[in-house]
Amino acid sequence: MYYRNLEALGYGEEEIQAIAAEHEVTDGPDEEGEMFERPARPSDRFVAPFPNPQAARAANNGALPPDLSLITKARAGGPDYLFALLTGYQEEPPEGVEFVEGMYYNEYFPGRQIAMPPPLFDDAVEYADGTPATVEQMARDVVTFLSWAAEPEMEERKRLGIKVILFLVVLTGLFYAVKRKVWSDVH
Ligand code: HEM
Missing domain, CATH: 1.20.5 (Single alpha-helices involved in coiled-coils or other helix-helix interfaces)
Known part of the structure; x- marks a missing residue:
């Protein structure tokens, strides 16, 4: 996805520029032949959080976070599974469950031990319209966004159908x- 694709969600040009500019991309070479960093523009692709899979594993206890761009299509249950996963963390595993150090208990992850720390917590973001930022609310929004990102043309396709x-x-x-x-x- 490119930052400019956010236009389809109703973001204006300046908002998209501001969202893109929060991330750095490598560009170049410049006149001296050097690569350089600059803030991303709407014409750049979404910047990945890690430069390569090795860096991603190193930062996550050896586990590789998957690419989320097609994740709602890549898992059985799609958006429902994703919502369940994001809201399915429990601080304490049930009694009698043996637990590996550095893992988190999640009812909906196959095997129930996941290397991803709970990414959402109450009031992690502030909604412009004052909607309470509960984990359920944010999970629903993230899942809706990821469903759209995986298949931006779905609504148009179904309308045409x-x-x-x-x-x-x-x-x-x-x-x-x-x-x-x-x-x-x-x-
Ligand atoms: C709202 C944001 C996030 C979403 C929607 C999300 C979603 C997911 C999904 C769907 C999986 C795959 C689960 C499966 O294989 O079925 C996953 C795995 C993973 N995520 Fe996230 N994630 C988010 C944020 C994060 C963050 C902030 C981190 C790091 C701090 C992270 C680290 C990981 C890791 C390490 C795995 C691999 C887990 C394993 O194999 O045990 N995620 N994530």
Whole structure:
């Protein structure tokens, strides 16, 4: 995804510039042949949090965080699974559960021990319209965003699908009427 794609969600040009500028990208080479860092622009792709998988593992206790751009399509249950995962952390594992150091208990992760620390906590963000920032609310928003990111054209595709079906229904009726007319004098 490019930052400019956020336009489809209703963000204005300046807002998108501001969101992009929060991240640094490597550009160049400049006139001396050196690469340099600059704030991202709307025409840049979303900046990944880690430069490579090794750096990602090193920062996460050896576990590799997956690319989230297609995650709602890459897991059984899709958005429902993702919502359950984000809201499914428990501070204390149930009695009798053996626990590996540095892992977190999550009811919905296969195996129930996940290397991802709970990414959401109450009031982690402030909503411009004053909506209370509960974990459920933020999880719903993150999942909605990721569903859109995985398939930005879905709504358009489904709208077109309905039109195509309606067209075919009308066409079938028309063909049936024509068939009756053409064969009407054959007994
Ligand atoms: C709201 C933001 C986030 C979302 C939606 C998210 C989502 C996910 C998902 C869907 C998985 C894969 C679970 C599976 O394999 O079924 C995952 C794994 C992982 N995430 Fe996150 N994540 C977020 C933030 C973070 C953050 C901030 C960190 C690091 C501090 C992180 C670290 C990891 C790691 C290390 C794994 C691999 C877990 C394992 O294999 O045990 N995530 N995340």
